[in-house]
Amino acid sequence: MKKFSCQSCGQLLFFENTACERCGATLGFVQETARLSALQPGPNGGWLPLDRQAAAVDGQPIERHFCINHAPNVCNWLLPANVSDTVFCFACQFNRIIPNLDRPGNLERWHRLEVAKHRLFYTILRLNLPVHTRKERPETGLAFDFLDDPPDNSTSIMTGHANGVITIATKEADDAYREGMRVELGEYYRTLLGHFRHEIGHYYWGLLIRDGDWLEECRAIFGDDRQDYQAALAAYYHRVEPDNWRKSFVSLYATSHPWEDFAETWAHYFHIVSTLETALSYDVSVSADIGGAALSVHAGDPYTQMSFDEIINAWVPLTSVVNALNRSMGLPDFYPFVLTQGVRAKLAFIHTVIRATQEKQAHGAVY
Incomplete structure (x- = not known):
């Protein structure tokens, strides 16, 4: 930002x-x-x-x-x-269902959801990524449904994506609920903005990967997405944590299916470029003594200019310093993830797809 x-x-x-x-x-x-x-x-x-x-x-x-x-x-x-x-x-035109404002607390929940969603669209604008409304593309256009659990709690709304429609459970705007789910699921990180960035990754997998020219390359890096998705999720929730999963996956959830691996990695790319822009905007610099790399105030624009290596070489020392600052305040790590070579290869693929998309957009390509 x-x-x-x-x-x-x-x-x-x-x-x-x-x-x-x-x-x-x-x-x-x-x-x-x-x-x-x-x-x-x-x-x-x-x-x-x-x-x-x-x-x-x-x-x-x-x-x-x-x-x-x-x-x-x-x-x-x-x-x-x-x-x-x-x-x-531009951001609000994608809303299809907003929270029921007759329910106590839902106006504040909606406000929190919109803060996260507007930050998502800021990144989409800065990256100059194509995006289509449901009016433009009725079958695959992007739309957001912010849904409450029914009053009788007969069902539990789950956050997810299907054919361009992103559902966000309104209860995710409650800090206590979200933290409880983070602990229950053993996650390092769970935020509203993270949900939006993950789910938009599914949307862009369809628009840029499946409907673009990247499907086979994506499968070579993330795995074959044609494997049964529901069976893969069921197996994920009932299996023992795989050994050495960090060598190739940015999160444990990314191991569940290639679609989730892509979406998790996409979300982390958004985390990285957005946070780097903020650091550079405030003239933050980090010495090369930290992690063997450096963040310089002259690094350029991570959204449009910096190469992938420049982005990673700036990101690693920045997160090391901010993690140390958080620990000094008794807080959890700001970025509790490890970017191994396997994860970096996946992030590099997403960077390549985005830069290629930017170039095509600049020359009038239609996605």
């Missing part, structure tokens, strides 16, 4: 802010520039960004309007310039 500052007073801002804490300026996120901007009222009831890159189109000031989900305080994104056929921003 970039470092943002208020164009009105210079105050440091954060991605989810809706108003500047110093000067009170209303804030809105501009999709086209991926920047948070202070706003001033426009003459026709809209808002004019003070961010010069977003304030005008072809030299003319353009008023913008907030996404309709700004009203319940779950979105701070502005609609693109010259858009009049929708009330939803």
